[in-house]
Amino acid sequence: MQRKAYVPGAAALLAALLAGCTGASAEGGETDNSNPGDAGTASVAAEPGRYRTLPEPCGAADPDTLDLLLPGIQQLADEEQRERAYEGTATLTYDTDRKVGCRWKVESAQATDHLFVDFERVVSYDNSVSDDAQAEEIFAGRRTAANLPEPTVTDSAPVDTESPGATPSGSPSSTPSGSASASASPSATPTDLQPRVLEDLGEEAFLDDLLSSAGSTARQRTVTVAFRTSNVIVTVQYEEQPAVVGAVPDSEEMQDRARKLAAELAESLAG
Numbered sequence: 426m427q428r429k430a431y432v433p434g435a436a437a438l439l440a441a442l443l444a445g446c447t448g449a450s451a452e453g454g455e456t457d458n459s460n461p462g463d464a465g466t467a468s469v470a471a472e473p474g475r476y477r478t479l480p481e482p483c484g485a486a487d488p489d490t491l492d493l494l495l496p497g498i499q500q501l502a503d504e505e506q507r508e509r510a511y512e513g514t515a516t517l518t519y520d521t522d523r524k525v526g527c528r529w530k531v532e533s534a535q536a537t538d539h540l541f542v543d544f545e546r547v548v549s550y551d552n553s554v555s556d557d558a559q560a561e562e563i564f565a566g567r568r569t570a571a572n573l574p575e576p577t578v579t580d581s582a583p584v585d586t587e588s589p590g591a592t593p594s595g596s597p598s599s600t601p602s603g604s605a606s607a608s609a610s611p612s613a614t615p616t617d618l619q620p621r622v623l624e625d626l627g628e629e630a631f632l633d634d635l636l637s638s639a640g641s642t643a644r645q646r647t648v649t650v651a652f653r654t655s656n657v658i659v660t661v662q663y664e665e666q667p668a669v670v671g672a673v674p675d676s677e678e679m680q681d682r683a684r685k686l687a688a689e690l691a692e693s694l695a696g
Contacts, residue, residue: 471549474556474656476694479544482527483513485690486542494540494663494682497533513540522546536643536674539664542690547656556656564629564653571633571649573620618676623684627652627659627691632684634676643667646674650687654694661687 488511492499501507516526526543547560623630630652637645645666652659663683665674 470552471555471558474547474560476546476655476657478522479525479546479657480693482525482542482544483515485527485544485693486513486529486540486686487689490686490689491529491540494686495529495531495538497531497535497538500533501531516543523548534668536665536667539662540686541660541662542686543660543662545658545660547658560653560656560658561629564651564658567651567658568622568629568631571620571631573622573631573633618680623650623652626650626684626687627654629653630687632680634680636673636676641670643670644673646676646679648676648679648683650680650683652687652691654691657694659687659690659694661690 486494491511495510498507498510501510510529510531513527513529516528518524518526524543524545526541529538529540531538547556547563549556549559551559618634620633621631623632630650633647633649633651635647635649643666645664647662647664649663650661661683663679663686665679667674
């Protein structure tokens with residue numbers, strides 16, 4: 426009888442132990458899931474930029490474009506020298522996935538031309554800031570540093586159509602018709618050629634045009650076109666110094682050439 430009484434007691438003890446374990450497990454499960462929304466509040470890393478690598482800079486400009494920007498290249502009689510001129514010289518860099526560049530220099534009887542192309546891939550090390558946003562901030566700083574003039578807005582004063590000979594309102598009738606043009610500097614850069622923001626290149630772009638001060642040597646002009654597409658910033662710097670003292674490089678011609686190359690680079694990146 427004692428043996429039969431012992432078995433039910435042991436079973437009851439075992440059942441109690443099992444119930445305790447089950448309860449602890451259930452309680453633990455409730456604790457693990459007590460804040461199911463925590464995972465949703467975790468910060469999400471910003472999107473990476475479109476570009477992971479950069480193009481080979483010395484191959485970025487094709488021979489026809491180099492002929493246009495460096496006219497003296499075709500005047501080089503030595504074939505080996507001409508080939509080296511086309512190849513350019515890569516700039517020193519320690520990370521070709523982040524920054525690369527290439528320089529060309531050609532001298533001729535008319536002028537010495539320099540061309541520099543630079544590619545920079547921007548990477549943000551802040552998870553809350555995307556590569557594109559970081560590149561946009563850097564580009565904005567460079568545009569500010571260029572100190573571009575404010576766009577000129579010209580508003581024509583209303584003219585009294587009933588009196589063809591009447592002067593615009595507020596204008597003194599005694600002012601000679603040619604006085605305004607006479608006071609303007611004949612060497613002033615036309616408005617459409619002044620340093621400015623460009624609307625048709627990459628996601629944002631600007632052009633700078635600097636002419637060295639007059640001196641005993643020929644005046645050097647430097648045209649810079651910079652643009653951003655996603656997380657890559659591209660800079661084209663084009664310089665020319667005529668061989669003739671007092672000569673001034675043509676602004677429109679140099680700007681057209683630099684913008685043509687920049688457009689080609691933007692197209693190649695887009696592809």
